[in-house]
Amino acid sequence: MANHTGRRETIAQPDSDLPWWRTVTRYQWFVFAVVSGAWLFDTMDQRLFSLARIPALADLMGLPAGSLEVQAFAKTSTALFLVGWGIGGLTFGALGDRFGRVRLLTISILLYSVCTGLTALCRTPEEFAILRFVTGLGIGGIFGLAVAIIAETMSGAARLAMLAGLQVLSTFGNVGAAFVKMGVDTLGAHGWIDAAHGWRWLFAIGALPALLAILSALRLRESDAWLKLKADGQLPKGVFGSYGELLRQKDERHNLLIGTLLAVAGVVGLWAIGEYAVDLQHAVFTGWFSARLPADQVAAAVASAKNWSFMLQMAGGAIGMWIFSWIAARFGRRPAFVAGFSAALIVTLFVYWRLESPADAYWMMPLMGAAQFSVFAGFSIYLPELFGARTRGTGVSFAYNLGRFAAAIGSFGSAYLTTHLYGGLPAPDPLRFSAMTMCAVFLIGIVTALFAPETRGRALRD
Template sequence: MRQINVNQAIDNAGFTRFHWMVMCLCALLLIFDGYDLFIYGVVLPSLMQEWNLTPLEAGALGSYALFGMMFGALTFGTLADKIGRKKGIAICFLLFSTATIINGFASNPTEFGICRFIAGLGCGGLMPNAVALMNEYAPKRLRSTLVAIMFSGYSLGGMLAAGVGIYMLPRFGWESMFFAAAVPLLLLPLILWKLPESVGFLVREGRTAQATEVLSKVDPNLEIAHGDVLAMSDSKAHGVAVLELFRESRALRTLCLWVAFFCCLLMVYALSSWLPKLMANASYSLGSSLTFLVALNLGGMAGAILGGWLGDRYNLGKVMVVFFVAAAVSISLLGFKSAPELLYLLIFIAGATTIGTQILLYAGAAQFYGLSIRSTGLGWASGVGRNGAIVGPLLGGALMAINLPLQLNFIAFAIPGAVAALAMTVFTLSNRTKPQVVVLTAKA
């Protein structure tokens, strides 16, 4: 009888078709997730015209999905640690897809807002669970890179929403954008069939035969005989799951992650909401607002992949500290009159170090928390961060209302980057607690 360390088996495995399948399925889920979130910005002009919404009413209507995401991340992150990540992902996917379809039938702002809140619950819950699942199965040397590539599906979803809107809106109206969510829903059976359950969850539940089958796909060269023991480096959760985030010397690091998530999402949504308007006020004539946002999102994808690659070769925490410092500097410089080429470069860097670092934060949190509390840790970090997403657009509106100089607006947006850099410095310098080992005997 041998003792097989599941974590080491996964860490040292080569990149196989199984890893490719998990990454593609999780990326596909996040493409749909991103589509559902960015769809509001695409239909907003049509809604404001049809329902005679003021800018303040339109902003409040858009915040419902963000509130939903906050509660969804807190609820479904914890729930998935109890029922399994696969079930948690399926519930969230079904929830936001169904709510989005129903959204197309909304006849007034109240009905629309309720549907957006429910869709936000699903979108917010899916993200941390997809990241946790990808992180669990990724080989150690590729972990940050694979999570970053997978999470790029979120940005692709936003671009897909814009592309679908260009074709659908003039021909079929804003309702058709929401009805299009029925197409991803048809793929739910395929996702349930192919997406694997968390191996850590299977071991904890005593479903060792299934865990053995999954491990054989992770590493085809791994031989597990009858009577072999599966051992996992993980501390098994006791009591209330969220309290586990503060036990065993995790409290300081957990708080640092929450601060970083809050600050990062504040910068992301402040820039996404107000960058075009601020640049228009500065008399830049570099094209439409879409060009600025495309540059920002392209930077986000490039930053996530580059940061993931660097994180796998160096220390991911140190990489994020450097990225946050670069975010603060690049955003501050946006307030000064620049040549068009330099401006686009600064926007690209700002996107890489805000949107890109948001993705790296998910990867870092997934690597920090043990399997038994991973979805809970990601869910609460994401949920706290969603408060920053809500504050960001409000901060931009308040700054615009008091007519500050352009430089001070961008400096205000950059301050959270400096705070996040400090938080991640403390996080990186803190010592990680050595995990315990959970052992179960494999059955044929």
């Protein structure tokens, strides 16, 4: 078959007797490597920000890390980051449908990597906040563009496996950020770098994905489906014309609603509930170690236990996403989402109810990670199947990133429950019961999945 450069390329044809990886061409592997690498470093950047924001602002503001001023500005910076993330997602998907997914992916990678590198050089907290907002724009654009590119480049079982693999690699990005932080801390502890400015090294390392942008610009090409639309003059009209098309067509509106509700349930569940696990662990571990260790050893023991809990949670998340993918391929997308959200509801309630020690966390957190992260594989697999080639980037980006705004609202809701409704309870019960109350969001995912169109075995709507 001829590609848009005029050269002919050999595409391996699906064969039920061959494992999916035997049907993938060299170029398709290259696409997966670059696009999934962009998402891996995207998630690593997110985690690096979480790890470095307090030390960075304390240094820039010249105040202790625990001061109210630093904590308040950290929340402001995080809010700006999330808002930029949401705006970037809602914008770059539509631009990709109009001007090309590869082109906009390249711009997104450059934007978040260059701004992350510039963050290492900032001199004021205001510069820090502005750079994180712009970084969020680039980060928000990656997911919708990445899954649209992979979905339109692969087919059959290979498409499902690689879209699932894209999300599995997000856990590697999170773990990679933790190892980078540990490495920088070790260098600082030995005096090989200035420990007080270790956060600058973290952000400098976050600039490395710019190399992926160069590869993307030089080697990746637009999918045949997008190129055909362009040749036929069928691309969305106007910069944000794809939104008009999504809203005008009844089936597209229905699918947009389904995809958005599923993503909102999953993203709120992870960010407005799952993030509370760290706070609960800190409270539980501090009490547990304080009763067993000298006071000067407690902080280090708590930090180590939290690190192990996080690593195990990410390992569980990767396993959960592969299990979701197997159910989606064997039984269908709808039962996979019902199973995933049901598991998230049951396991999360149990963990917040029963977590009492580090030993509990070491087996509970992998289970919670598997349950909560499982549905994120579904977002990669299912969302691009809901939309046609003309609006795929817009639909996926809108559904996935609207959840970011919902997660911000959910975080405020969680904070209100913790400080007001359950604020009179002894610590850490306010954290426990606010998170358990927020678990009701998983019911939205379960109910929505029951009405979701089944796409298993169907070709993409191109």
